[in-house]
Amino acid sequence: MGGAKKTKQPLGRAAAIGLTKEKIVAEAIQMIDENGLxxxxxxxxxxxxKVYPAAxxxxxxxxKSDLFSEICGGVMADLMTRDEVSDDWRDTLRDLFDRYRARMHAHPHVAPMIGAQMRSNGAPNAPWVEIILDALHQGGLEGEEAIDAFNALVGGAVGFTTMExxxxxxxxxxxxxSLDEKMNALSPEEYPHLTALYPKMRNRAFVTRWKNGxxxxxxxxxxxxxxxxxxxxSARSRKPGHEG
Structure with missing residues (x-):
């Protein structure tokens, strides 16, 4: 039998208070900022x-993974628009990752979600992913090589910030x-570089710090x-067969 297709309707109170996906995501980000992930x-x-979880x-x-994906998309929203890309693909990438790190420093409790959990993956990340892929295309990196380059860039920059x-x-x-005691007890003969540089590495390098980024x-x-x-x-893009 025919008939009009039924569509889901928002739950009563949620509709009454104007609950939207954007409002949910904004409130979730604020909660994580305040109290941690x-x-x-x-x-x-x-x-x-003031709604039931079902709403x-x-x-x-x-x-919950769907919400986390939306949270990551919300934090990364408007990181860079197509109108803001540079004429030089290398400058576009530098600017984008500088913005990414600044955004993570503004929401430090979200960083582990983006850097270490696959549930942050998904379509909400599409805008900045497209910008990276377009920059790599401009640099002459295509196909499998572009995928490897994308993974190297995102893995390096996101991983650094997550650790930081x-x-x-x-x-x-x-x-x-405790760190000073253990590091100062190391043998200079066995660890010549580490013992020599440790005074300058204190709280300025991974593994030798006690404050986060x-x-x-x-x-x-x-x-x-x-x-x-x-x-x-850039060096790869200048090899024969590339344009850059």
Whole structure:
């Protein structure tokens, strides 16, 4: 039998208070900013919005992973528009990753979600992914090589920022003292480079710090990483068969 196709309708109170996917995502980001990712739950989000969890799932999909994907998309929204790309594909990539890191520093508790959990993957990331792929195309990197280049860039920049903003120890003073004791006890004969550089590496390098990037950002290290990746891709683009 024929008939009009039924469409889902928002749950009563959710519709009455004007609940939208955008409102849910914005409130979720604010909760994570305030309390951290580990403390976040759909139930608490529902209480904050004064709706049942079912209303949230109705708007964002059938699982918490769907919400996390939307959160990542919300944090990364408007990172760079097509109108803001540079005439030089290398400058586009530098600018994009600088913006990405700045955005993560503004939302440090979201960084582990984007960098370490596949549930952050999905269509909400499409705008910045397209910009990277277009820049690589301009640099003469196509097909499988473009995919490998994309993975190298995103893995390097996102991984760096995720590590940089990793959780700091509860007692920074105790950790600092313990780290100094253990590092200063190392043998210069066995670890000549580490013992010589440790005074300058203290709290300025991975493995030798007690504060995360929110308090002690690793600016120059990130700049070297991005520049090295882009310079390497640029060198490949100049090989025979490439345009760049």
């Amino acid at each position: 580990n403390s976040f739950s759909i139930r608490d989000l529902g209480r904050r919005l 949230i799932y109705w708007h964002i999909g059938g699982s 903003l990793g959780g700091a120890p509860d007692s920074k003073e105790e950790w600092e003292q 929110s308090e002690a950002p690793l600016d120059t290290g990130f700049r070297m990483l991005v520049d090295t990746l882009i310079e390497g891709l």
